[in-house]
Amino acid sequence: MNCWLFKTEPGCFSFDDLKNRPDMTEHWDGVRNFQARNFLRDTIRSGDRVLFYHSSIPEPAVVGIAEVVRGGYPDFTALDPDGEHFDPRASVSEPIWYMVDVRYAEPLPRQVTLEQIKNNPLLADMPLVKRSRLSIQPVTPEEWQIILALGGIESR
DNA sequence: GCCAACGTTGGC
DNA sequence: GCCAACGTTGGC
Numbered sequence: 001m002n003c004w005l006f007k008t009e010p011g012c013f014s015f016d017d018l019k020n021r022p023d024m025t026e027h028w029d030g031v032r033n034f035q036a037r038n039f040l041r042d043t044i045r046s047g048d049r050v051l052f053y054h055s056s057i058p059e060p061a062v063v064g065i066a067e068v069v070r071g072g073y074p075d076f077t078a079l080d081p082d083g084e085h086f087d088p089r090a091s092v093s094e095p096i097w098y099m100v101d102v103r104y105a106e107p108l109p110r111q112v113t114l115e116q117i118k119n120n121p122l123l124a125d126m127p128l129v130k131r132s133r134l135s136i137q138p139v140t141p142e143e144w145q146i147i148l149a150l151g152g153i154e155s156r
Numbered sequence: 157g158c159c160a161a162c163g164t165t166g167g168c
Numbered sequence: 169g170c171c172a173a174c175g176t177t178g179g180c
Contacts, residue, residue, distance in 0.1 A: 007177095007178090009178090033163075033176095034163085034164090035163090055177085055178060055179085056177080056178050056179080058180090060178080060179070114179080131161090131162085133161070133162065133163080133176080133177050133178065135177085
């Protein structure tokens, strides 16, 4: 079981939006970055756990936990010429882009802000701190425990 | 809204 | 394969 951090702008799709989905489940589609694509395609599997991060807001923060319920498979939104994620280079046989499905798990009793994460030396190696633009990031078990503890969840 | 960081594209 | 131009992300 691996741990990840997924970023989203809450104005576009928020943790509450995920909670309000049928089955609390949604496709994580539209990722158009090769490094993030490689994680989606090759590494992220059903059962993996996800820190749900809200970006591009006054106080960016991890707000909750989600679970991967389907591992990487072709992102069909790249094939829809009317969709905003269309990529003319993609095809059924060469999908290029991949997505996973995630399900709402639980909110953090206290959100963990980017400021808190930056101020914690034990979290200094997180891509969130070093390469903030990557939208799908691996999280180590140690980082996972620390962030959950900061968020008010003791151990799991 | 600004701008730094950085990923992508395309000419050569 | 280099690198300049360009576009996007995301913190501030």
